[in-house]
Amino acid sequence: MKGTSPILTFMKAVLLTAVGKLEVKEIPTPTPGKDELVIKMLACGICGTDRHILKGEHPAKMPLVLGHEFGGEVTAIGEGVNFKVGDLVSVDPNIVCGTCDHCKAGRTAHCRNLEALGVTLNGGFAEYVLLPKTQAYLVPKNVNPLHLGLVEPLACCIRGMDLAEMKGGERVAVLGGGSMGMLVVQLAKLAGASEIVLITRQKARRDVAMLLGATSTIDPTTEDVTAILKDMDVSFEVAGVSETFHQACAITRSGGTVLVLGVAPNHEKVPFSVYDLVIRGLRIIGSYINPFTQARAAELIASGKLNLDPIISRTVSLEELPAVLAADPGQGDIKYIVTGD
C-alpha cells in the first residue's frame, strides 16, 4: 500500500453521541499507524460502566465508541508491531503513560494520564478497533472467541485476588452475583478456599454460583446475612452498594480482609466504623482496574480451568445494542457479550 493513498472503507459502530443517546453509525474503518494494530472485534462485554456512561453518571468523551471488555482477530498492523494478521488477541483497555510519578513507581492504575479504550478513546462496540500495540495480549487460537469478552473483567478480579493475598483453606464470602462475583467464586476455588458463600438476590444467579464452585448461597432478601455468616477470612464486595459493604465488614473476622471490587457511585457516602479498622484490624482494600494482570487472565482463560459459558447469558449484535443498553438487564442474567456482526 506504500505510496498509494489508502482506500477509505466504512464499518458499523455504536456511538455515544450524547448522554442517553446511542446510535448505530457507519464510520471510517481505522488504519494502523506506527506501533498500532487493528482488530476485527469478536466479543465485547457489556459492563455496568457502559450503563453508567450512557446515563451520564461516569465521565466520557463524546462522540465515542463505548465498550472496554473486548478482543478479536488482528486484521492490520502498523510498523513496529510484532503481532501477525490472524492472531487472536485480548485487549487491556487501560492505557498508561509510563512516565508520570505513579507509573514510574509501579502504581499504574493511578496513572495521571490514564486513557481507556471505550471510555476516553474509541472502544469495542464496533466491527473494527484501533489499538496501540501495548494493549494487545496474544491468546491461543483454541480459545472460544466469545470468551475474549471476559478477559478484562477477569483481569480486574485477579488484581483483587492479588490484593486479598488469600491463603489456602480460607473461608470466603462473595457479596454480589454479577459476572465479577462469578469469576471471584472460581478464583477463590482455585486458590484453595475451604468455603465459598455467594450472597445475591436472584435465584438464577445463586444456582449458577453453585455450579461454578460456591459451597453455599444466601438470599439476602429472605435470610439475615450477618446472622448466618461470622468470622469469614476474606469477603469480596462486588455489588458496589453501601449495604453490601456494611455486610462485608460485619461478617469478616478481626484481621480479615474486605476486598472491595464493586464501585458505588461517587456521591454515595458509607458510614464507617473506625473501630472495625483499628480495634478489629480489618484490612479494607479497594481494587481498581487491572494492573499487571491482563496476561495472566488471558492465560487462565486459555487454560480452560474456568467455566465461562454459564456466565454468558446472551449475545447481542451491534444493531441490537442501543436497545439492550437502554433497558435494564433481564432477571437472573449475568453477562451480555456483543459480537461484531
Ligand SMILES: [Zn+2]
Ligand atoms: Zn468493565
Ligand SMILES: [Zn+2]
Ligand atoms: Zn502515568
